[in-house]
Amino acid sequence: MREVLTLYDAHGLGLRVAVDDTLPDIAGDAVKLRQVIHNLVRNAADAVAGVSLPRVHVSLERADGARVALRVSDNGAGFPREFLGRAPEPYMTTKARGTGLGLSIVRKIVEEHGGAMHLENLATGGARVSVLLPPGAAAPAPRRAVPAASEQTT
Ligand SMILES: Nc1ncnc2c1ncn2[C@@H]1O[C@H](COP(=O)(O)OP(=O)(O)OP(=O)(O)O)[C@@H](O)[C@H]1O
Ligand SMILES: [Mg+2]
Secondary structure, three states: OHHHHHOOOOOOOOEEEEEOOOOOOOOOOHHHHHHHHHHHHHHHHHHHOOOOOOOEEEEEEEOOOOOEEEEEEEOOOOOOHHHOOOOOOOOOOOOOOOOOOHHHHHHHHHHHOOOEEEEEEOOOOOEEEEEEEOOOOOOOOOOOOOOOHHHOOO
16 A cells, blocks of 8 residues: 555655554455555546645545545545435536446455445535545455465475
């Protein structure tokens, strides 16, 4: 997670990344968790396109209990009302070339990891997506009765 966030430096988004280095590790499927970040940052980037002082903030911080919160906020126009307070509907998009699948995919991956996703609009304008993940949340890993030789530790 920490690594992935550093990949999104700059790009004229006013991108700011804050990571609490004392967080417990999240166990999970790195490829899928990377896609979560990617989809959310892309949405934020789309949302601030055309804003005069674009700001996209990504943070990884301690949430309630032992959970870890990934938050992506921006100063775009915010979510259309119908997106708030419920699960994202696949194919609901306001973009000419959007699939409307980004958030549904995020939600699915987050739930596979035992987490939850919340969408909200900020009082100051803009949108914020919070993804809460339990520490040590394990994505369903391929299960074998006997560990493969390469997985055995000494
Ligand atoms: N940060 C955001 N600010 C405002 N609206 C947003 C934001 N993120 C998502 N949305 C709204 O939610 C809709 C669905 O987002 P989703 O990521 O599922 O699909 P998409 O972004 O439209 O398409 P794609 O992900 O394929 O580019 C968007 O079309 C947009 O209306
Ligand atoms: Mg999207």
